[in-house]
Amino acid sequence: MPRSAYDPPSGSHDDEDSDDYERYHGPVTAPVSPTYRRRLPAHENDRLLGTERRTTYGAATRADTFFRHNTTGGTLRRSRHHSRRPSARFVPGQRTQAQLDDTPKDWNDDVMQGSSFLDERLWYDQFTSIDWVHDSIKDGIRLRELRSRKDFRGRMLALFDGAQGWILVAVIGCITAAIAYFVDIADKHVFELKDGICTTSWLSTHRACCGGESSCDAWNSWSQLVGFSRFDNESVDFIFYVFWAILMAMGACGLTMFTKTVVPSTIALSTLDENLGAESSNAPQSPSGHFASLRSNPSTVYYSAAGSGVAEVKVILSGFVLHGYLGLKTLIFKTLALVLAISSGMSLGKEGPYVHIATCVGNICSRLFKKYRTNDAKRREVLGASAASGVAVAFGAPIGGVLFGLEEVSYYFPPKTLFRTFFCCIASALSLKFFNPYGTGKIVPFQVRYVSDWEIFEMGLFILLGILGGTLGALFIKATNIWARSFRRISLIKGAPMLEVVLVAFVTGIVSFWNRYTKLAVTELLEELTAPCDPTGVTKSGLCPNEKDDILPVVKYLLVAFVVKSLLTTITFGIKVPAGIYVPSMVVGGLMGRIVGHLTQYFVATYPDFFLFASCPAVPGVESCVTPGVYAMVAAGATMCGVTRLSVTLAVICFELTGSLNHVLPFCIAILCAKWTADAIEPRSIYDLLTDMNNYPFLDNKGSHPATDQTLGDLSRSTGRHRTINISNSPLVRAKDLRGKLDYLLMAGELDSGLPINSALCLLTIGTGLSLIMKTVTQMVRCMISPSTLIHPPLLSTYIPHWI
CATH class of the missing domain: 1.10.3080.10 (Clc chloride channel)
Structure with a gap:
């Protein structure tokens, strides 16, 4: 995972003071330790979140003691209280396999009991990932120890734990x-x-x-x-x-x-694949110069x-x-x-x-x-x-x-x-x-109840609303992306978030004041759009025309509100204030659905003898056959689906908001059509877009289908020689080469500093303390290498650290 880059040495060791050199590097006769720089005083560039979030850990000077402690420089996870128990010593000699066979059976238990594996919480650096395997094993061991107690106190502790x-x-x-x-x-x-x-x-x-x-x-x-x-x-x-x-x-x-x-x-x-792709290019810049150039880039800021x-x-x-x-x-x-x-x-x-x-x-x-x-x-x-x-x-x-x-x-x-x-x-x-925040017994103000059922001919209109809602949601995502990559890239707007907020508020105020529907709060507007009309004809919203001639003026006001709300929602989403998109997208869809509902009312009132309207009840009133509030709720759910790509969740939410089993089927049909349409126009949801724009390393489990006709080599890019250890020609690897590769990975900002080995003999991983994991056919040994000149992977003279 990415982390802060590490400063490469600026000068040669010959120019340094001998006392300081021995202090940080060890004896002059020993090779230079690759971790000495992490034992130096911290630099300003080592901060992750500024001075108020700076944490520095000291380290011992001896190499073997230092390897048993966690440091800031290259540790993915840190525990507050480290184990002080010495690591088990393992010295392979001429008969290495015999010594491996004579390993005590309780060796793993001894290591586990003496380690800090279960002591405290692991602490992670900014922009890293947690260790799922470690936490899962840790919780399993905790449960095993808890359930091993069969006395009364143990049973009570187990009940309280559950x-x-x-x-x-x-x-x-x-x-x-x-x-x-x-x-x-x-x-x-x-x-x-x-x-x-x-x-x-x-x-x-x-x-x-x-x-x-x-x-x-x-x-x-x-x-x-x-x-x-x-x-x-x-x-x-x-x-x-x-x-x-x-x-x-x-x-x-x-x-x-x-x-x-x-x-x-x-x-x-960036993700590892992007990093590899960048380094595989034929750039004339050296690795140290390539990563040092990152310091000239502006810092990342988020609120x-x-x-x-x-x-x-x-x-x-x-x-x-x-x-x-x-x-x-x-x-x-x-x-x-x-x-x-x-x-x-x-x-x-x-x-x-x-x-x-x-x-x-x-x-x-x-x-x-x-x-x-x-x-x-x-x-x-x-x-x-x-x-x-x-x-x-x-x-x-x-x-x-x-x-x-x-x-x-x-x-x-x-x-x-x-x-x-x-x-x-x-x-x-x-x-x-x-x-009861609203004093009406409702949890939210836009909870509505529909008493009339829908007609068969309306199913085609519900499908149309689903298609329109999905299209509207997908276009909103594209418009948001264009707005963020154009207007918000202006240096003045990018450097002054308050200015953008003031501009959006000013435009919203001068545009919304003159229209009653745009002047309302989004929750109140959604309530009026989705609510059915009062049969007595008493209404304050202006959305319930009593006569056919009153329908078109209402449609005109709704059309203006639809255009205004669509534009304002596009430019508002993403400003530096707390802002959600759920209800605004439902309002835009509700305006569109209400317009379609009123137009359907007008058509039914104009042609009452049309064969499709034969099932309508013979009751006076423009809402006797068509309820525009239902159209608004259907379109609201469809538009929200086009923006967020929620499907089953939205259908259930619409049902819980209305409490109407009769209208579950229209909700589901419209949401299904909206999702199909939106996926065809814009594959990403609004949250997928935000994840991509912020370069968050999210591995989506709902991604595309895996390729079955390609190999890993076809999908992955070639890696440079600094990232792999090739022992195809010789099993001997120089410690100097390993330290150079490790320095390269540290400069690349990778915490684990893992190096794949191009060989079938073993699996070797170089950690920040030059830790190796060797896997043979019969044994797995976790070890740390001492700064020796030559290393033979199957025969390592090492220290075995505490259990990681």
Whole structure:
């Protein structure tokens, strides 16, 4: 995995002071140790995250003592408390095989008991991967020791150990629901500051201030409060609306800036295949010069509170390490910034950030129990359940949350994790139901109920909406990619994220103010788009025309809102504020579906005797046969599928939002058509695009089919001589050559420094301490080489270190 590059020696050893040389290299007669530079004082370029995250470990001066301790320079994993027990000594002589045969049977047990294998948590560098095998073995040994106790105390400890996971996910679900309640209440109050204020209680919303009425004396707009005589009231309200939108967006961006993380350019962000491909080119630059040129590149900067965080959570659950991305600081700042970002009126949602926030809660709460605190693989089981609870509180859909964890984010999902995820989602949704943030008994405002069934002729329209939704989602991904690679590549925009946020907020304010539907919050707009019309004809949304002549004006307003929301969603996604894409994409699809629904209403009202409409009930009213809200919900799910490529999850979420078994089939058909269409236009989902743009090393288990008619040589690129050890001609390898290859790998930023051997005799891996793993037919020996001049792979004079 990539890591910070290492500084090659700048001068020859002849010019150095003899005392310093012996201090770091050992006796003058011995070859130079390849690890001496990691025992030197740390340089500024060795920092991964700046001065506030710098960690330096000391090391012993003797080579054999140094090899038994972990150092910063080339260790993939570090434990806080190292084993002080001397390593087992193994000296092969003339009869090496006889000595191997005489190895005590309990040798592995002795090594395990004296090692630090099970002592503490392994600590990983930035932009590396966890050791799944180590953590799995560690947890298995822990369970074996726990279950070996047959007394009463041992049985109680085993029961408590099994209950820890259930207790933990219940706590995570309740805390996630509490945070969602705070965000729902806060953004509802702050959002309406753009329109005015309640004079009797300035913290009250418009609905609470006026008792549900559209207007009242207690609620005053900003034009009434300021009273400018030179301008009309609408102009004053417009100025204050844009002002508050920009101010809230700046506040959200400012809070996001506090989570800035700088990663030096020496940490390569490319995969191994890309690295090999780059080095296989015939570049005139030397290896040291090639990697030294990385220092001139700008550092990588990311903001852990920006965006939705779903792509990063997905990568983290696959084993990737992003320090601070799931910490308490990110949780606090992202929650506060999310309130301001939603209140600004920009076309973004809070449902995606809920996944990130819930995962932060899971990461923090996992420190309550040691088996999750010290085991990163076990912790990721909890993180997967936490991410699912974020979807449960975002849509009020616990089953949809479980399927989201199974289909989208979780990389490892055994049945035990499935049940705990289900329990976590139920705990979060039930807690939010008790909190009742909207005062209506709904978990989310866009929960709707349809009483009328759909007609047979509408199935063709649902398929059409699925195709249109998939096309719209795929085009959104392409437009987002183009916008990110064009506008955001401008030096002024790239160097000042706040400027882009201000521009987007300004454009959103001046465009959205004049249209009622674009002025609404995305959750309220989605509620109005998907809600069925009141049979009494009393409505405040303006989306329920009573006569045929009233349909086309409604379609005109919806068409304008559709164009505006589509453009605003494209330029908003990716700015440096917490921003989700779930509900904004559903709003765009809902506008499109509502337009199709009203046009269908108009056609049915114009040609009531058409043979396809023979099954429509003979009841007066334009909504007697067609319900536009159903079209909006179908198109909303299809568009979200085109953006995220969720399939089963979305069908279940739509069912849980509507509670209608009659409409499950239209939802499924439209989502299926949307996924097929979107995959044909753009194979990547929006999160796959973000993963590729950020160069995260994510191994997708849903990728293309493996090639069965090609060999590995056809698929992989040729490697340079610095990366392999060729013993085809001679089994002898000079230690000087090994040290040179190791230096090359360290400069390349590879932590494991693994070197494949071109031979069938053994498997040899050179580690950062020149560790070798030799595998023969009869034995496997884990060892470390001393700085000898010649090394014969089958016969090694070595030290056997503590168990890794």
